[in-house]
Amino acid sequence: MIDKALLNDLAGCESPETLLAAMLRHHPEPRTPVDVEAWARKVGIADFGERDDDGAPSGLIIDPVTNSGIIEFAAGLPAPRRRYAIAHQLGHFLLGDHHGDRQCTHRDLAENRRDTTHRKQEMRANRFAAGLLMPKPWFSDFVVGLGKQSVLHLAAIAAEYGVSLDVAATRYADLTQTMGAWLFAKDGTFRYARPSRSFPDLAIQAGAALPAALLAAKPEDRIAWAPADPRDWIAVPRGSRPPKLALQVHSKANGFQLILLSINAAAERRADEEAEKAATESPKFGRRPSR
Ligand SMILES: [Zn+2]
Incomplete structure (x- = not known):
């Protein structure tokens, strides 16, 4: 009609x-x-x-x-x-x-x-x-209602809106204020990612094997945040401090794995400020303070 x-x-x-x-x-x-x-x-x-x-x-x-x-x-x-x-x-x-x-x-x-x-x-x-x-507006309210960020939220979003997981991940990455990335893997091999705008460039390439800890992950494992080595996942420019990276993984019996990478943006900003402060306060080598 x-x-x-x-x-x-x-x-x-x-x-x-x-x-x-x-x-x-x-x-x-x-x-x-x-x-x-x-x-x-x-x-x-x-x-x-x-x-x-x-x-x-x-x-x-x-x-x-x-x-x-x-x-x-x-x-x-x-x-x-x-x-x-x-x-x-x-x-x-x-x-x-x-x-x-x-x-x-x-x-x-x-x-x-x-x-x-x-x-x-x-x-x-x-x-x-x-x-x-x-x-x-509906999506944002729904995600807030899900509570603290979890790798399991993507399936809830996909079910609520009748969309596939990758379409849900793309929308989430577009709208979120958080610094995170959804990664899709199958049979121990990384396939593709949906990073949020502020997330650093990924270093892992499509077709690459996942880090050992994830290869060993099982469907029955408890879902929990674990620290991750930034060098396994993201590009860290030479001479810069890598951010603290955490991940959750959800492994399925069919070999599919969904990974959520997360960086605490506020904590990173504070750490950057402190590092800068420490650098400017420390006396410079070979120079006497002027009087
Ligand atoms: Zn078209």
Whole structure:
């Protein structure tokens, strides 16, 4: 059912954020998981269909006469990924990125670069999708409600919002004020990470073996924070003091491991200030204090 009042409000919106703000004004009450198909039908998506997964798990077909669209997704796509694919295509549809048919690859659905027109369009569709499925104010309240940071929170977020773990991790990393990183590993091998903006550059490369302590971690281990060697994980510039790094790991029986790395930003700032103070107060070698 097309919502004309909503469509009128969306007509002047040119960015994912203005679209999402207008949509949230129409439906301000938190209701999760967000009904992404209902949203799509309100704004002009006439139907949904299955397609073969030929490397492009989702597509958008626009009828230029009626300006309505059909969103396709690969048959057998798990529900969280199907929801994300629909939200992504809805982003293309509302942002007016293209006027014919479009197929998006797995890489497009994770694009976060903006150095070409194509990548920028994909990145904007992803920003829209994340914001539609996990509206910022609801997401922030939900995460605060979970309490003290834990590696187990990601599964709770994914379940609440009906999204995959990597999509939940990306949103968390984008919105958090904390200095942390989610890392995904399988069978003892690091695969990819979702670091927060303020987190130092990672030194560990995709395909690298995890540090020994994590290779020995078992599904039945108690989840607890443990100190980690910064040199195993992050790039520490020569001559600088490495930050104190802590980690939690959740190991699954299928060989999947989720790791949360955390740095206490406030403690690091205090340590930096103290180091600076100590350096300026200590007498310089070979120089007498002037009188
Ligand atoms: Zn796309």
